[in-house]
Every structure is written in structure tokens, then in C-alpha cells.
Amino acid sequence: GQSLEQPSEVTAVEGAIVQINCTYQTSGFYGLSWYQQHDGGAPTFLSYNALDGLEETGRFSSFLSRSDSYGYLLLQELQMKDSASYFCAVRERPMGFQKLVFGTGTRLLVSP
């Protein structure tokens, strides 16, 4: 079966660093993406890892270890506006087109 597990909630203060982990078990694997979603809003793309290692995009970094079926999203210099839900998503590729399987989601609460 397919499963992508994330911690349900993480809390931190402004300016801190937080890491959100994702462990996955899927039938196909083409890469790991991360999305941010504010309440009632659309998911927005943050980062994508197809190969092992760290990808850095501004305050956000994402890491992947395919041998461990594990990845994480690292958020630095946290701001209040970073309070949102964060989803990892595995890109599968059945039958030649992309398909995303989303993780359980992590709710990040940033306090002053």
C-alpha cells in the first residue's frame, strides 16, 4: 500500500528553525515535493527533490534520502506567515503521466 507519514503538528517561535519529516512507502517513486497550504487556500509548491541530497530555496530547504525512503523540509528564520499546513508528496509516474500522492500533512504554528 501507499503511505506518507508526517508529524501532525509542530510548534516554534519566530526566528527559529524547524524540520518537518516525511517517511514514505509508495508503489512508484519519481521524486518528493513539498507544498504549503494556508487554511482555505490552495497548495503552493515549495520544493522538489528527485535525487538524494539537499535542495535550498531561500529560507526553505528540502532533503531526500531514497535509500531510507525519507525526506524533510527545513524552514529557517521562521516568520508568523509561515504558520500553515505543509505536505510532502511523492511523484509517481504510472502510465507515463505524473501523479502526486500526498502525505498526512503537518500543521506548523509559529508564535511570537
Next chain:
Amino acid sequence: GAVVSQHPSRVICKSGTSVKIECRSLDFQATTMFWYRQFPKQSLMLMATSNEGSKATYEQGVEKDKFLINHASLTLSTLTVTSAHPEDSSFYICSASTGFVNEQFFGPGTRLTVL
């Protein structure tokens, strides 16, 4: 660029009626569109994948006769919830992909409430 719109943003309907939700890619041609459902405080669950001009591919457990998907053009896909019931109340989100970029662009979602 890469903007996806959905209409309506919110809809309230009576049980037994049908509701149509539109998803449009505004500034690019979407070879593939996806429909997701999200219950409160839960993850996004893929319902179906549609390619322009062909039948949609539904995920296991999703009733294709209840959730009708039409991808009539490279910029428009529609999801029709037929004979809606209160358990169909959810947040429905579409996304679109060009097929050339490893990314899906998400619409703002449609909140459906069935009374």
C-alpha cells in the same frame, strides 16, 4: 504565470442536486488536469486524472458515475458532482500540468456544502 482558476469558489446546494465545478488554466495549456478532495484538517486525496480529449482515470474507490469529469479543451476541465449528498461536502481542488515541467499548479479550491 501558471495561474489556475476555479469557479465557483463556494457552493451550497440541496441534497439530490448536481453541482458543476470548473477548472481553468489561464495562461498555459494544460495537457493533464487533476481533481482532489480534501476534508477538514486532512490531506489531499486524488480523485481522478484527466487528459484533454480522453476519458478520465479514476482512483480506486471513486465512483466515476457520481463524479463526472470532462476535459474538453487544453484550458478547461469540469467536475460534476451528481446527486450530491451531505457526505460529499468537502473542499475540491483542481491542479493542472503542462507535462513539460515537474510541477502541478493548483487552483484556489471550491468549497461544496450539501444540505
